[in-house]
Amino acid sequence: MSRLVSRRHLAAAAALRRSPAAFASRWLHTPAFATVSPEEISGSSPAEVQNFVQGKWIKSANWNWIVDPLNGEKFIKVGEVQGSEIKPFVESLSKCPKHGLHNPLRAPERYLMYGDISTKAAHMLGQPEVLDFFAKLVQRVSPKSYQQALLEVQVSQKFLENFCGDQVRFLARSFAVPGNHVGQMSNGYRWPFGPVAIITPFNFPLEIPLLQLMGALYMGNKPVLKVDSKVSIVMEQMIRLLHECGLPAEDVDFINSDGITMNKLLLEANPKMTLFTGSSRVAEKLAADLQGRIKLEDAGFDWKILGPDVQEVDYISWVCDQDAYACSGQKCSAQSMLFMHKNWSSSGLLEKMKRLSERRKLEDLTIGPVLTVTTATMIEHMNNLLKIPGSKVLFGGEPLENHSIPEIYGAFKPTAVFVPLVEILKNGNFELVTKEIFGPFQVVTEYSEEQLDLVLEACERMNAHLTAAVVSNDKLFLQEVLGRSVNGTTYAGIRARTTGAPQNHWFGPAGDPRGAGIGTPEAIKLVWSCHREIIYDIGPLPKKWALPAAT
Numbered sequence: 001m002s003r004l005v006s007r008r009h010l011a012a013a014a015a016l017r018r019s020p021a022a023f024a025s026r027w028l029h030t031p032a033f034a035t036v037s038p039e040e041i042s043g044s045s046p047a048e049v050q051n052f053v054q055g056k057w058i059k060s061a062n063w064n065w066i067v068d069p070l071n072g073e074k075f076i077k078v079g080e081v082q083g084s085e086i087k088p089f090v091e092s093l094s095k096c097p098k099h100g101l102h103n104p105l106r107a108p109e110r111y112l113m114y115g116d117i118s119t120k121a122a123h124m125l126g127q128p129e130v131l132d133f134f135a136k137l138v139q140r141v142s143p144k145s146y147q148q149a150l151l152e153v154q155v156s157q158k159f160l161e162n163f164c165g166d167q168v169r170f171l172a173r174s175f176a177v178p179g180n181h182v183g184q185m186s187n188g189y190r191w192p193f194g195p196v197a198i199i200t201p202f203n204f205p206l207e208i209p210l211l212q213l214m215g216a217l218y219m220g221n222k223p224v225l226k227v228d229s230k231v232s233i234v235m236e237q238m239i240r241l242l243h244e245c246g247l248p249a250e251d252v253d254f255i256n257s258d259g260i261t262m263n264k265l266l267l268e269a270n271p272k273m274t275l276f277t278g279s280s281r282v283a284e285k286l287a288a289d290l291q292g293r294i295k296l297e298d299a300g301f302d303w304k305i306l307g308p309d310v311q312e313v314d315y316i317s318w319v320c321d322q323d324a325y326a327c328s329g330q331k332c333s334a335q336s337m338l339f340m341h342k343n344w345s346s347s348g349l350l351e352k353m354k355r356l357s358e359r360r361k362l363e364d365l366t367i368g369p370v371l372t373v374t375t376a377t378m379i380e381h382m383n384n385l386l387k388i389p390g391s392k393v394l395f396g397g398e399p400l401e402n403h404s405i406p407e408i409y410g411a412f413k414p415t416a417v418f419v420p421l422v423e424i425l426k427n428g429n430f431e432l433v434t435k436e437i438f439g440p441f442q443v444v445t446e447y448s449e450e451q452l453d454l455v456l457e458a459c460e461r462m463n464a465h466l467t468a469a470v471v472s473n474d475k476l477f478l479q480e481v482l483g484r485s486v487n488g489t490t491y492a493g494i495r496a497r498t499t500g501a502p503q504n505h506w507f508g509p510a511g512d513p514r515g516a517g518i519g520t521p522e523a524i525k526l527v528w529s530c531h532r533e534i535i536y537d538i539g540p541l542p543k544k545w546a547l548p549a550a551t
């Protein structure tokens, strides 16, 4: 947002606050469950975020002030639980037994209750004013265009629709296998873990925590949820909506804290499973601390390979632009590296990508603040890449201008840096080139027919295998690339993309036994339940049973 626009925005907000009629009409459009109005939150009218534990909303002795990513004003105060205040959360989790709040043999009516809660929540979230409320609230804390924010809310709403009626109990479908003799039958059940924890990052303030939270609940677990404090206001409001839709107050705890306090809580409360979504650095620390009782959705260094068949250049350049730069590149599925077959060099693809990237502007948040990488870090990374022989800036490479984004955040133009493939593969260069920059930044390279092995070697050597796209309709090419790669969510074909997985696509990494998933019934079952086999063996004994010899 330019200084001008930012001032205009603030002036408009101030005028609105002065006018009681306008104020009233804003609040009339605020849903009944809500305690904030997205447009009203400002430095002079800050919002407050609370914690929820043992069935009650509670504050904390400590407020953590969150600054508005667009102008640096302190605009949200989060009641952050300190290390000395975690006792109620530890006690609350400890109350839940390992067999969970429900399971196929205990309190099965709760599967139906969650079907009803999902029905009501899907209906409420589907109301235009509620969709708009959450889209705008997401935009305030994790700035992205209105369309991108709305899509996040719509995906969440569709997910809830998917688990209406009997769909929650179908998640816990069991099976039976005939035994060796009469009365024997083995039954496989989906069993909950009981007390569990969910930790989520800033970039999808609603979709990631909501989908994981509901999945955990559907399968019979009791979760404590921690969302990055920068954006936790969104889930705080969603939990209020869920309570309105019948979510039992004791089923979910919601904590705001820093990472150190959450780490302490995990060690003391000993949840039987933790779902972590965030950086690989924290993921690895928690995996060690929790001795493997964890599932991970961590960093993404996502690649796209353009195959030899050049076609639909306008469409593909648009998909590349969306994949690399929508949400200012802050999607874990964002296109981090583009491998372009040489046949594309004369297609005009790179020029088109450049032109599309130049349409992005702060005013509509098609480019905006980067919440975890500063401008200086992005410049430093780019300069390090430019030391590699043959590398060059294709477009971007400069800070955004005329804005009031605070320095703790990044403000960078959509950027593409070309690095030659043979250089990428050199030891020393490889780590640098494949470092995830969680911002509007991608590396582009080119390969010839004979170099496909080198491309696949690069993909093999990467550590994160989240999303990928193979853009080609050449079936043999697709078969070769897909058969020699592992990414968990891979799009293949001329319309392939790396981002935008909706609730009906499994989303998660592959190639790691700790890898989690989100969205689909398979993801819910894998992450939030374990297999339990009960072998019924009720007899009767054979009439002529006699004691056998010792074995």
Ligand SMILES: NC(=O)c1ccc[n+]([C@@H]2O[C@H](COP(=O)([O-])OP(=O)(O)OC[C@H]3O[C@@H](n4cnc5c(N)ncnc54)[C@H](O)[C@@H]3O)[C@@H](O)[C@H]2O)c1
Pocket (backbone or CB within 6 Å): 199, 200, 201, 202, 203, 204, 226, 227, 228, 229, 257, 258, 259, 260, 262, 263, 277, 278, 279, 280, 282, 283, 285, 286, 296, 297, 298, 299, 300, 331, 332, 372, 436, 438, 466, 508, 509
């Ligand atoms: N794979 C996926 O599905 C997915 C989705 C979104 C984001 N991401 C990744 O997340 C990263 C961006 O998010 P970030 O930089 O905010 O991640 P982060 O790891 O810094 O933080 C994620 C969450 O972990 C908490 N946390 C930090 N230290 C902790 C500790 N010691 N114990 C417990 N909790 C702790 C944070 O407060 C936050 O809520 C990127 O690497 C991105 O690729 C992955």
